[in-house]
Amino acid sequence: MRQVLPFAAPGGEAVNTSTTYVRRSATPHKVDNERYYRTGGLGNILTKNGCVYACSHCVEPDAKGTQFTRREVAAVVDEIESLTDQGIYDVHTTDSEFNLAVAHTKAVLTEIVRRKSADPATSLHGLRLWVYVQPTPFDEELATLLAEAGCGGINLAPDHVHDDVLDGWKVTGGGRRYYTFEDTQRVCSFARERGIPTMVEVLLGMPGETADTMRECVKRTLDLGATVTGYSLGIRAFPYSPLGIQLAQDCDGIRTVRGLQSNTAREPIVLRPKGQCSTVEYERQFMFDRHGRYRPVYFLSPELPEDRETLDSPSGRWAKSIELLHDLVPEEDLYRVMLPTLPGLTQDDNNYADNPFLLRLIESGYTGAFWSHWPRRAEIMRDVA
Numbered sequence: 001m002r003q004v005l006p007f008a009a010p011g012g013e014a015v016n017t018s019t020t021y022v023r024r025s026a027t028p029h030k031v032d033n034e035r036y037y038r039t040g041g042l043g044n045i046l047t048k049n050g051c052v053y054a055c056s057h058c059v060e061p062d063a064k065g066t067q068f069t070r071r072e073v074a075a076v077v078d079e080i081e082s083l084t085d086q087g088i089y090d091v092h093t094t095d096s097e098f099n100l101a102v103a104h105t106k107a108v109l110t111e112i113v114r115r116k117s118a119d120p121a122t123s124l125h126g127l128r129l130w131v132y133v134q135p136t137p138f139d140e141e142l143a144t145l146l147a148e149a150g151c152g153g154i155n156l157a158p159d160h161v162h163d164d165v166l167d168g169w170k171v172t173g174g175g176r177r178y179y180t181f182e183d184t185q186r187v188c189s190f191a192r193e194r195g196i197p198t199m200v201e202v203l204l205g206m207p208g209e210t211a212d213t214m215r216e217c218v219k220r221t222l223d224l225g226a227t228v229t230g231y232s233l234g235i236r237a238f239p240y241s242p243l244g245i246q247l248a249q250d251c252d253g254i255r256t257v258r259g260l261q262s263n264t265a266r267e268p269i270v271l272r273p274k275g276q277c278s279t280v281e282y283e284r285q286f287m288f289d290r291h292g293r294y295r296p297v298y299f300l301s302p303e304l305p306e307d308r309e310t311l312d313s314p315s316g317r318w319a320k321s322i323e324l325l326h327d328l329v330p331e332e333d334l335y336r337v338m339l340p341t342l343p344g345l346t347q348d349d350n351n352y353a354d355n356p357f358l359l360r361l362i363e364s365g366y367t368g369a370f371w372s373h374w375p376r377r378a379e380i381m382r383d384v385a
Contacts, residue, residue, distance in 0.1 A: 017071045020078040025086050034086050041367045042130065043088040047076045047108050051096040053134075053178065054242060056169045057203065060096040062240040066173065068101045077111045077124075084123035090152060090367045091129055097157070098131040099138055109145035116149075128152030130369045135183035143190035153197040153227070153372050158184040160202060161220045162213045169206055181220065188224045197227040199371040204325065205234040207243075207259075209301035211324060218328040222337070228371045230338035233321060234261070234300040239283045243299065248273045248282070258302035258311060262295045265314035269297060317342075336375045348377070360384045 023043075025034035037043050050065035051058075083091055099105050116124050127150040135158050146154070160166050161181045172178050184200070191198045202221055204214055221229050237244040237260075250257045253272035260269040267289065274282045289295040300318050302311050310316035322342055329337050341349055349355055357377050358370055364384050366373055373380060 015069055017069060018075055020075040020082075023079060023082045023086070023088075033083060033088055037088045037090070037367070039362060041090065041362055042369065043083045043091045044094050045076065045080055045083070045091050046094045047071055047098065048095055048101055048104060051100065052173050053100075054171055054173045054175070056171075056242040056246070057206065057235045059238045059241050062238075064096060068104075070101060070104045073104070073107045073111050076108050077115065080112065080127065080129075081115070081122065081124055084127050089123075089126040089128055090369075091127065092369065093129070093131045095132070097134050099133040099136075099142060102137040102142065106142060106145055109142075109149045112149040113145065124150070126150075128368060131155065132157065133187070135179035135187055138183070138187045138190070140190060143187075143194055143196070147194040147196060151196050153199060153369055154187070154191050155199045155201065155369065155371070156184065156187055156226070157201045158221070160204075160206070160213075161217045162208075165206060165208045165213055165217075185224060188226055192225070197372055198224075199228045199230060199369070200224055200226040202229065202231045203235060204231055205300040205304065205318070205321070207299070207301060208303065210303045211305045211321075214304070214321070214325065215328055218325065222329070222333055226336075228336050228338060228374050230371065231325060231340065233318060233325065233340045234298050237286060237297045237299050239286045244286060244297070245273075247271055247297075247299065252276075256314070259299050261298050261300055261314060261316060261318075263315055263317075264293065264295050265289070266293065266295075268314050269295070271297070335378075338371065338374060357381060 023033045024030045025032050033043060048068050048070045050068045051060045052066060052068065054061065080091055112124055112127065115122055129146070129150055130152045131146070132155045135156065158179070158181065159170060161184075167177060168175070170177060170179070188198055188200070200221055202217060204217065218231070235243065237247055239245075247257055247260065248271040251271040253270065253276050256268040256270050260271075262269065271285055272282065286297045287294070300321070304318060304321040305324060306316070306318055306320050310318065310320075319342055322340055326339060326346070329339065339346070339348070341351070349357070352358060352370070357380070360381060361370070361373055364380070366380075
């Protein structure tokens, strides 16, 4: 059966939402899911595609579509069960995000719970579902369903707490904010009551970020008492994210914008809006400079406490902001906090590329989301030394 999208697909094509994908292991020339799990710690599942929101930093609507395409519930749970049948018990959702189109989310979880109740022998009893969510929509019913389905952990993305920073950033397609900090507090409380670990992710350095907004954000997010709180500084600008489009318009092909930065930049970053160049040229400038040298584009708020030399340099390093961020985290909370680093600043490293802690986890057979093991990293590294 084929289901027609609720919007016009290219060429008027229908999209298959009902077929269960076959998840193989040890089949030549096919993705080996069991090996992927063994060497990465997680399996994955897509329950729906697309996103109706318009968060200024995000590429998901451009990459996946601006409407939701919901897969049939039975097909999704069949696929999850095929993974757990192979011993792939840690499964991460790859939706944008799992709790959007929440009625469908609840239907998937309800079907998992139903199968577990109906069959004591189903491998779904071993399922540990790891989910990305936004602060809304999220109610007690959803929290309870997650617990009953077998939720390993919730990765929550409030991104910030300050209204002046979030207004115009975390918004619907119509430009309206869709959650408050109280919603974030509520999700953490629901999870804590049900024994579900939480990871709160914060993106610092967006337009309007100052030392004061950073200070407020760190304090309030640490007060949430999440299992882990992760902070990043600066954001990648992509050609079709609202932020990337705005930066190109502000540059207008003739000037740079303060805050545009790249570690590999050798000259000021000057972007052209799409109307001034071809599609290929427009997209390419976000990855390469005019001489063809690799130069991905990032943005960090120029209102952060950096010196003039750093702010004026296209390859400036926001070192003072990183040092401030480290200073804002009390020593007793460091064990549960992920922070951006500078050489020599700390032995901890939350960069996924060749991460020594992550590599040791995988070699030692740990599974599940990387962040869930972070609070025990010192103990784990001692054990595997």
